Amino acid sequence: MTEASVSLAAAAAPARRRGAIGTIVAAFNANKTAWLGLAVFLAIALAAALAPWLAPFDPIEQHIADAMTSPNATYWLGTDTFGRDLLSRILWGARISIVIGVASMAAGVIVGSALGLMAGYWGGRIEQLIMRSMDVLLSFPTLIMGLLVVAMLGPSMVNLIVAMALTMVPKFARVARAPTIAIKERDYIEACRALGYSDLRIMFVHILPNVIGDILVLASLWTATAIRIEASLSFIGLGVKPPTATWGGIIREGFDNIMDAPWISLYAGLAVLLTVFALNLLGDGLRDAVDPRLRGE
Amino acid sequence: MVAFIAKRLLSAIPTLLAVLTVLFVIIRIVPGDPAIAILGDNATAEAVAALRERLGLDHPLYAQYRDFLLMIAQGDLGSSMATGQPVWDEVRSTLPYTLELTIASILIGIAFGLPIGALAATNRNTIIDYAARIGSLLGLSFPAFYTAILLILAFSIELGWFPVISQGVPLTDVGNRLYNLALPAISQGLIMVGYVARASRSSILEVLGEDYVRTARAKGLDPRVIILRHVMRNALIPIVTVVGLYLGLLIGNSVLTEIVFNRPGIGKLIVEALSQRDYTLLQGLMIVFAFFIVLVNMLTDIAYGLIDPRVRRQ
Numbered sequence: 309m310t311e312a313s314v315s316l317a318a319a320a321a322p323a324r325r326r327g328a329i330g331t332i333v334a335a336f337n338a339n340k341t342a343w344l345g346l347a348v349f350l351a352i353a354l355a356a357a358l359a360p361w362l363a364p365f366d367p368i369e370q371h372i373a374d375a376m377t378s379p380n381a382t383y384w385l386g387t388d389t390f391g392r393d394l395l396s397r398i399l400w401g402a403r404i405s406i407v408i409g410v411a412s413m414a415a416g417v418i419v420g421s422a423l424g425l426m427a428g429y430w431g432g433r434i435e436q437l438i439m440r441s442m443d444v445l446l447s448f449p450t451l452i453m454g455l456l457v458v459a460m461l462g463p464s465m466v467n468l469i470v471a472m473a474l475t476m477v478p479k480f481a482r483v484a485r486a487p488t489i490a491i492k493e494r495d496y497i498e499a500c501r502a503l504g505y506s507d508l509r510i511m512f513v514h515i516l517p518n519v520i521g522d523i524l525v526l527a528s529l530w531t532a533t534a535i536r537i538e539a540s541l542s543f544i545g546l547g548v549k550p551p552t553a554t555w556g557g558i559i560r561e562g563f564d565n566i567m568d569a570p571w572i573s574l575y576a577g578l579a580v581l582l583t584v585f586a587l588n589l590l591g592d593g594l595r596d597a598v599d600p601r602l603r604g605e
Numbered sequence: 606m607v608a609f610i611a612k613r614l615l616s617a618i619p620t621l622l623a624v625l626t627v628l629f630v631i632i633r634i635v636p637g638d639p640a641i642a643i644l645g646d647n648a649t650a651e652a653v654a655a656l657r658e659r660l661g662l663d664h665p666l667y668a669q670y671r672d673f674l675l676m677i678a679q680g681d682l683g684s685s686m687a688t689g690q691p692v693w694d695e696v697r698s699t700l701p702y703t704l705e706l707t708i709a710s711i712l713i714g715i716a717f718g719l720p721i722g723a724l725a726a727t728n729r730n731t732i733i734d735y736a737a738r739i740g741s742l743l744g745l746s747f748p749a750f751y752t753a754i755l756l757i758l759a760f761s762i763e764l765g766w767f768p769v770i771s772q773g774v775p776l777t778d779v780g781n782r783l784y785n786l787a788l789p790a791i792s793q794g795l796i797m798v799g800y801v802a803r804a805s806r807s808s809i810l811e812v813l814g815e816d817y818v819r820t821a822r823a824k825g826l827d828p829r830v831i832i833l834r835h836v837m838r839n840a841l842i843p844i845v846t847v848v849g850l851y852l853g854l855l856i857g858n859s860v861l862t863e864i865v866f867n868r869p870g871i872g873k874l875i876v877e878a879l880s881q882r883d884y885t886l887l888q889g890l891m892i893v894f895a896f897f898i899v900l901v902n903m904l905t906d907i908a909y910g911l912i913d914p915r916v917r918r919q
Contacts, residue, residue: 440623443620443623444620444623444624444627445627447624447853447902449854449857450857451857451858451860451861452856452857452860452891455860455875455876456631460631460632536746536748540749540750540861543748543750543861543864544860544861544864546879559751563865566754566762570762573751573754574755577748577750577751580748580751581746581748581751585742585743585746588745588746592742
């Protein structure tokens with residue numbers, strides 16, 4: 309299913325105004341795997357939040373004597389080259405991944421949907437300017453944009469979030485714009501105008517609720533992508549600096565010792581895969597709920 | 606058709622210009638003086654001034670921008686600061702590796718994704734459909750480097766079927782090249798299989814609901830003929846879109862695949878340029894990337910025109 313057809317579908321049925329919560333409820337009734345995705349993601353997020361209490365060891369404390377121990381009763385997932393407990397490092401690494409994933413998604417959603425609403429509602433030159441700029445941003449694959457920004461500005465958490473948000477903004481702008489163009493012609497928007505509502509009020513109070521379903525779908529899918537890209541950048545060595553535990557960084561250290569300690573890469577990679585898969589399941593379920601052609605058949 | 610292609614070619618120029626401008630800006634927002642960054646903090650003032658002059662950093666920004674565009678228009682990508690080699694030479698020696706990897710992953714994606722999608726669509730809401738949907742979602746959730754690591758663990762370390770590190774094999778040694786390409790291409794192709802399978806499923810489902818398909822069924826045509834001859838042609842457009850859309854992702858992922866398999870390629874070169882702070886090489890490589898992506902978008906557009914005559918007339 310392409311972005312455009314999802315948006316068109318939403319535009320075709322704006323009379324049934326389902327808010328964010330209505331969409332989620334419908335998704336879960338239509339698609340049990342969405343439940344699973346949400347549950348797994350929330351569990352991982354909870355584990356990340358509780359890392360200081362859940363982690364059996366300090367994530368950067370070195371037990372040199374126990375370096376590269378395979379999984380056992382003390383170190384459930386084994387230790388790395390410095391004898392640091394892998395389970396603790398993966399739990400702490402989840403904090404970085406989830407904060408960067410969610411924060412960049414939030415920035416992308418807010419800036420992108422605002423630009424898309426404005427482009428769709430005002431049209432004309434403003435629309436041309438906004439959408440052409442979005443086309444340019446779209447020319448950079450997420451990972452390449454991340455590489456460039458982080459290499460130029462340095463690997464801090466804020467820069468990582470900015471880089472990822474930059475590649476997400478055009479996607480949300482496109483998804484918000486397409487239905488806005490159709491919705492702004494409807495009678496109830498005409499009525500709002502006649503009542504003298506400001507453009508901003510019409511856009512954000514009266515048009516946004518019709519677009520929010522599509523945005524939610526994209527939001528969960530892009531949180532997944534952001535988490536994957538963050539791990540990729542840390543894997544290349546452009547993530548948050550060591551010794552801070554990041555999933556990509558752990559996988560890299562493990563890969564450098566893959567012959568002697570394959571479990572390091574295996575378990576850390578599994579954490580990334582599980583999180584990304586859970587978010588994709590959630591997004592997929594939401595998409596089924598938002599697109600009436602896929603619903604309830 | 607010629608007019609359609611010419612129009613598409615022309616429309617790529619402003620996008621390309623804009624992308625080059627963004628590149629110019631990004632490469633120049635490096636905090637601090639690039640000359641000092643290259644030479645180190647202990648460099649003498651004369652050395653820094655000389656390098657600034659050589660890089661054209663002593664010119665005003667608009668002159669730098671003009672020179673930058675002029676240089677590209679002449680097909681000159683500059684030379685590497687670290688090795689002094691022309692960037693073109695570096696690109697020429699590594700681009701074939703990235704290209705063959707990209708093409709092989711697309712082929713794997715289509716060869717496996719299309720049948721899986723068709724199977725899921727024709728067996729809708731059966732166990733086959735659910736397995737295909739969950740499986741393809743899992744496939745595209747794999748981070749590119751994780752797939753690569755798993756493949757190396759299984760096929761190189763455990764089974765010993767493939768070398769742990771693939772080398773740069775001469776272009777002419779086809780057999781050896783394919784052998785070295787196998788694992789990296791499977792690693793990248795897996796994600797593509799996921800995307801293509803999902804796109805095929807939904808686009809075939811949509812076409813299956815059309816009146817003309819019902820008519821074909823009512824005529825008593827063989828279901829296989831209906832799918833292959835009548836459904837596939839119209840279902841192909843969204844599938845081409847998806848392949849075009851995710852080519853960018855594939856090119857980005859090639860960075861990771863090339864690092865894990867230690868394969869020569871543009872992606873690996875970019876990371877090397879970054880770690881050596883070789884800004885001229887980085888800029889040249891990014892220009893190549895930008896051209897590549899704008900070209901892919903254009904080819905995707907042209908492919909629509911070839912598949913669907915309605916697109917041509919618009």
